[in-house]
Amino acid sequence: MSAPLPLSLATGSAGALAVAFGVGIGFGWWLERAGLGSAPKLMGQFHLTDLTVFKVMFSAIVTAMLGLFWLARFGIVDLSRVYVPETFVLPQIVGGMVFGAGMALAGLCPGTSCVAAATGRGDGLVVAGGFFAGVLVTALALPTMARFYGSGARGSLTLDAVLDVETGSLILVVVAAALAGFLVAEHVEQWKARRLAEVER
Amino acid sequence: MSARVASRAYADPYVAGVGLGLVLLASFVLAGRGLGASGAFAAAAATSVHAVAPGAVTGNAYLTEHLGAGGPLRDWLVVEILGVLVGGFVSAALAGRLALRVERGAHATIRQRLGAALAGGVLMGGGAVLARGCTSGQALTGGALLSVGAWLFIGGAFAMAYLVALATRRSWT
Amino acid sequence: MNAPMITIRRTLAAAATALAVSAAIVGVPAAPARMASADVGDGERVDAFVARTVDALQLAAWIREGARELRVLDLRNRSAYETSHVPSAEPADFARLDSLASRENTTVVVYSDDDVRDAQASANLAARGHRHAYVLSGGMDAWMDDVMAPVLRGDSADYVAALSRYFGGAPRTGDARGQQTTTLRANGARDRESKSSVEPATAATDEFGETPRRGC
Numbered sequence: 153m154s155a156p157l158p159l160s161l162a163t164g165s166a167g168a169l170a171v172a173f174g175v176g177i178g179f180g181w182w183l184e185r186a187g188l189g190s191a192p193k194l195m196g197q198f199h200l201t202d203l204t205v206f207k208v209m210f211s212a213i214v215t216a217m218l219g220l221f222w223l224a225r226f227g228i229v230d231l232s233r234v235y236v237p238e239t240f241v242l243p244q245i246v247g248g249m250v251f252g253a254g255m256a257l258a259g260l261c262p263g264t265s266c267v268a269a270a271t272g273r274g275d276g277l278v279v280a281g282g283f284f285a286g287v288l289v290t291a292l293a294l295p296t297m298a299r300f301y302g303s304g305a306r307g308s309l310t311l312d313a314v315l316d317v318e319t320g321s322l323i324l325v326v327v328a329a330a331l332a333g334f335l336v337a338e339h340v341e342q343w344k345a346r347r348l349a350e351v352e353r
Numbered sequence: 354m355s356a357r358v359a360s361r362a363y364a365d366p367y368v369a370g371v372g373l374g375l376v377l378l379a380s381f382v383l384a385g386r387g388l389g390a391s392g393a394f395a396a397a398a399a400t401s402v403h404a405v406a407p408g409a410v411t412g413n414a415y416l417t418e419h420l421g422a423g424g425p426l427r428d429w430l431v432v433e434i435l436g437v438l439v440g441g442f443v444s445a446a447l448a449g450r451l452a453l454r455v456e457r458g459a460h461a462t463i464r465q466r467l468g469a470a471l472a473g474g475v476l477m478g479g480g481a482v483l484a485r486g487c488t489s490g491q492a493l494t495g496g497a498l499l500s501v502g503a504w505l506f507i508g509g510a511f512a513m514a515y516l517v518a519l520a521t522r523r524s525w526t
Numbered sequence: 527m528n529a530p531m532i533t534i535r536r537t538l539a540a541a542a543t544a545l546a547v548s549a550a551i552v553g554v555p556a557a558p559a560r561m562a563s564a565d566v567g568d569g570e571r572v573d574a575f576v577a578r579t580v581d582a583l584q585l586a587a588w589i590r591e592g593a594r595e596l597r598v599l600d601l602r603n604r605s606a607y608e609t610s611h612v613p614s615a616e617p618a619d620f621a622r623l624d625s626l627a628s629r630e631n632t633t634v635v636v637y638s639d640d641d642v643r644d645a646q647a648s649a650n651l652a653a654r655g656h657r658h659a660y661v662l663s664g665g666m667d668a669w670m671d672d673v674m675a676p677v678l679r680g681d682s683a684d685y686v687a688a689l690s691r692y693f694g695g696a697p698r699t700g701d702a703r704g705q706q707t708t709t710l711r712a713n714g715a716r717d718r719e720s721k722s723s724v725e726p727a728t729a730a731t732d733e734f735g736e737t738p739r740r741g742c
Binding site for chain 1: 538539542543545546547548549550551552553554555589590591592595596597613614693694742
Binding site: 168169171172173174175176177178179180181182183184185186187189190191192193195198199204207208209210211212213214215216217219220223228229233234235236237238239240241243244245246247248249250251252253254255256257258259260261262263265266267268269270271272273274275278279280281282283284285286287288289290291292294295301306308309310311312314319322326334 | 363364366367369370371372373374375376377378379380381382383384385386387388390391394395397398399401402409412413414415416419427429430432433434435436437438439440441442443444445448450451452453454455456457458463466467469470471472473474475476477478479480481482483484485486487488489490491492493494495496497498499500501502503504505506507508509510511512513514515516517518519521522525
């Protein structure tokens with residue numbers, strides 16, 4: 153059997169939706185376990201006091217990246233059937249910036265706002281509501297910026313193709329950078345904690 | 354002595370990250386796609402617009418694309434987000450972290466906090482539509498797949514987030 | 527921090543390092559099976575040189591699926607490339623072809639506005655050991671006609687429409703490409719009418735009978 157399971161399961165059918173639900177449960181579980189359903193903790197990332205967001209995100213990226221490479225290598229997954237989100241250069245840079253500004257104001261992202269809401273946090277509910285409104289309004293306005301929205305289309309472009317390097321080499325670079333980043337993060341947190349303690353004295 | 358059970362400490366971030374990564378990997382393997390959040394909201398938006406003004410949907414490619422044939426409950430991302438709600442709830446329940454409150458900085462009023470939450474949410478909605486995803490779909494999933502656009506998104510998002518956080522740090526102290 | 531957690535962290539880091547180093551040594555994950563099953567005619571190996579071709583729709587499907595080891599090279603001049611090009615294509619010239627490492631699993635598709643140039647490029651690639659080198663049959667024109675503004679007909683209409691819209695194209699129905707058709711009225715007079723209708727965007731299904739993948 154080769155994964156991903158036959159595409160007839162991938163959308164709409166009961167099997168696919170069961171997978172969706174199960175995956176969602178795992179997603180929500182780990183986000184809450186890490187404390188990312190709490191806005192003050194998330195904001196710690198941007199105040200450099202608590203770099204949990206960075207540690208969780210890049211541990212997850214590294215895990216999934218390595219896992220996918222090796223499962224593909226052993227013929228368990230057919231990579232060409234895994235959907236890679238498309239690249240649209242300018243909209244994703246600009247959209248990213250707008251999103252980041254919003255995230256720093258809200259203290260939560262869409263996924264974590266759902267976790268927050270599910271655990272009783274009123275701010276999570278409001279963030280989710282605002283997100284819904286923002287999506288709605290922007291979607292309705294999209295035809296007026298159709299040109300911008302579709303600009304820089306590159307299809308499912310991956311970094312290894314653009315940089316013209318082997319996938320495995322790029323993975324090594326990313327993992328090395330992540331591990332180095334984790335070491336730096338630990339130091340930054342300790343330094344910040346010492347500074348805050350000094351200020352309080 | 355208080356009779357309340359103290360809430361448990363959070364899991365180690367690296368362990369949680371690996372756990373999250375394994376969930377993401379399972380998604381790739383079993384469904385041929387990664388995680389997401391904004392798409393579920395887009396499906397909800399499309400469904401809402403369709404209920405009120407179907408014509409507005411057919412004339413809008415984005416909304417049409419997110420309006421599933423069988424309704425929102427047959428949309429992969431919507432069902433996934435329902436799972437997120439359940440998973441988050443159960444984890445908090447088991448750890449004693451369920452609480453009805455508005456989390457905010459020590460000196461922020463509830464009104465200020467909720468105002469910022471609303472504004473931030475709206476901005477994120479706009480950004481996610483433009484970028485075709487959010488931190489779950491682009492940063493996490495796209496990042497793991499080495500998608501160029503995802504890494505551009507991560508760069509733009511975190512750069513701006515640090516700037517805005519710097520400007521608004523008073524509200525969290 | 528307690529000792530077990532330190533151990534766990536170190537173990538995770540060590541495992542990640544080992545897997546990453548091994549990945550770099552191995553280089554590439556397995557080639558996607560789909561590439562090998564592409565329908566390009568006789569399916570024979572390229573020994574004596576015959577340019578293998580791929581049609582625009584097949585290329586579009588490969589791009590959309592995110593086939594990982596796919597390179598699309600545009601051999602036209604720079605201003606033509608900048609006007610419009612196949613999504614994910616890179617501008618290239620023959621010097622670039624020479625420097626393109628021939629990796630076992632890479633599929634290269636070249637196109638230009640000149641059949642001879644296409645054939646030469648393809649021969650060049652094959653001589654350098656690229657086992658999966660193709661020419662986009664019909665070049666950029668074929669892309670514009672068959673993917674960006676395809677005329678939908680028959681069983682494949684839904685699939686082609688979905689594929690076209692994925693790239694921001696405008697599929698259309700009708701048996702003429704925006705040409706005028708003539709109808710004969712009862713009294714013998716002729717009516718000319720333009721027949722270029724663009725299908726409104728509805729959620730069509732792709733070749734697997736599913737709605738096109740949405741975002742995240």
